[in-house]
Amino acid sequence: xxxxxxxxxxxxxxxxxxxxxxxxxxxxxxxxxxxxxxxxxxxxxxxxxxxxxxxxxxxxxxxxxxxxxxxxxxxxxxxxxxxxxxxxxxxxx
Amino acid sequence: xxxxxxxxxxxxxxxxxxxxxxxxxxxxxxxxxxxxxxxxxxxxxxxxxxxxxxxxxxxxxxxxxxxxxxxxxxxxxxxxxxxxxxxxxxxxxxxxxxxxxxxxxxxxxxxxxxxxxxxxxxxxxxxxxxxxxxxxxxxxxxxxxxxxxxxxxxxxxxxxxxxxxxxxxxxxxxxxxxxxxxxxxxxxxxxxxxxxxxx
Numbered sequence: 001x002x003x004x005x006x007x008x009x010x011x012x013x014x015x016x017x018x019x020x021x022x023x024x025x026x027x028x029x030x031x032x033x034x035x036x037x038x039x040x041x042x043x044x045x046x047x048x049x050x051x052x053x054x055x056x057x058x059x060x061x062x063x064x065x066x067x068x069x070x071x072x073x074x075x076x077x078x079x080x081x082x083x084x085x086x087x088x089x090x091x092x093x
Numbered sequence: 094x095x096x097x098x099x100x101x102x103x104x105x106x107x108x109x110x111x112x113x114x115x116x117x118x119x120x121x122x123x124x125x126x127x128x129x130x131x132x133x134x135x136x137x138x139x140x141x142x143x144x145x146x147x148x149x150x151x152x153x154x155x156x157x158x159x160x161x162x163x164x165x166x167x168x169x170x171x172x173x174x175x176x177x178x179x180x181x182x183x184x185x186x187x188x189x190x191x192x193x194x195x196x197x198x199x200x201x202x203x204x205x206x207x208x209x210x211x212x213x214x215x216x217x218x219x220x221x222x223x224x225x226x227x228x229x230x231x232x233x234x235x236x237x238x239x240x241x242x243x244x245x246x247x248x249x250x251x252x253x254x255x256x257x258x259x260x261x262x263x264x265x266x267x268x269x270x271x272x273x274x275x276x277x278x279x280x281x282x283x284x285x286x287x288x289x290x291x292x
Contacts, residue, residue: 004185006176013169020161026288027154036292040284048277055172056273061105067118074122078129085133 012054019043019050102179103262110263117267121274128278131230135286138222145220148227148290151211157287160203161279167196168276171269178265183257187249190265193272194245197238204235227286234282237275244268 023043026036052058058067087093098106105111139148174189208228211217216224248268252261 003180004173004177004182009169009172009176012172013165016165016169017162020165020283023284023288024158026292031292033292037289040288044280044284047280051168051273051277051280055168056270057175061111061114063111063115066115070118070122074125078125078132081126081129082133082136086136089137 008054012050015054016047016050019047103257103259104178104266106259106262110259113263114267114270117270121270124274124278127233128230128281131226131233132281132285135226135230138226139290141222143221143223145224146214146216147223148286151214151216152287152291153207153210154291156203156207157283160200160207161283163196163200163203164276164279167193167200168273170196171272175266175269178257178262181257183252186257186265187252190245190249190252194242194249197242197245197272201235201238201242204231204238208232230286231282234275234278237278241268241272241275244271 020043023040025031026039031039052071058064058071061067104114170189171193174186174193177185177189208231211224211228216227218225218228245268248261248264252265255261
C-alpha cells in the first residue's frame with residue numbers, strides 16, 4: 001500500500017498546500033502592494049517548481065537538457081511578454 | 094514493432110515514446126505563451142471596468158479556494174496514477190486516474206457555477222474590458238480542463254481494453270504532463286487574478 005503513496009509525492013502535495021496557505025496571507029493580512037506581490041510571486045513560482053520537478057518528472061530522462069531549455073525558453077518569452085506589456089501599457093515608462 | 098528498452102519505464106520504452114513526450118513538452122512551451130498573452134492582456138485591462146463591477150466586488154474566496162484545493166489534489170492523484178503505472182499496478186493506476194477526472198469534474202462544476210453567478214450579478218462577457226478579459230482567461234483554462242476530461246476518459250478506456258503497454262503508458266504519461274500543467278496555470282490565475290484582485 002505504501003508504495004502507492006511515495007514519500008516524494010506526498011511531501012510535494014503537502015508542500016503545495018503549505019504554499020497555497022502562504023499565498024492566502026495576502027488576503028487575510030493587510031500587506032503593502034509590493035510585499036503582497038513579492039509573496040505571490042515567490043509562492044507561485046516555487047509551486048510551479050514543485051509541480052515540474054516533483055510531479056512532471058523533469059530531469060529523469062536523458063533528454064532533460066532539451067526539456068529544461070524548452071521550459072526556460074517558454075518561461076523567458078512569457079516573462080518578456082508580460083513585463084514588457086506592463087512596462088509600456090501599465091507602468092507607463 | 095519497435096525496439097523495447099526494458100531498463101526504462103514503459104512510457105519511455107521506445108524511440109517513438111521519447112519523441113512523443115519531448116514533442117509534448119514543446120507543445121506545453123507554446124501553451125505557456127498562450128496563457129502569457131492572456132495574462133499580459135488581463136493586467137492591461139483589469140482596471141478598465143467601465144460601468145461594470147471591479148474584481149474586488151465580484152470575486153468570492155470560497156468557490157475559488159474549492160477550485161484551488163480540488164485542482165491541487167487532482168494534480169497529486171494523477172502523479173500517484175503515474176507512480177502506480179510504473180509499478181505495473183493497472184487497477185490502482187485506473188483508480189487514481191478516475192479520481193483525478195472526478196476532481197476535474199468538480200472543478201468544472203464550481204467554475205460553471207462561478208460563471209453563471211457572474212452573469213447574474215451583471216458581470217457578463219460584454220460588460221467591460223475587465224469582464225471580457227477575465228472570462229476569456231478563466232474560460233481558456235476551463236476549456237483546457239474540459240478537453241482534458243474527455244481526453245482522460247478515452248485513455249482510461251484504452252488502458253482498460255489494452256492494458257499497460259508502451260503505447261497506453263505513453264499516452265497516460267503525456268496526459269499527466271498536461272494535467273500538471275493546467276494546475277500550474279491555475280496557481281497563477283489563483284495568485285494574480287483572484288488574490289491580487291481581492292487584496
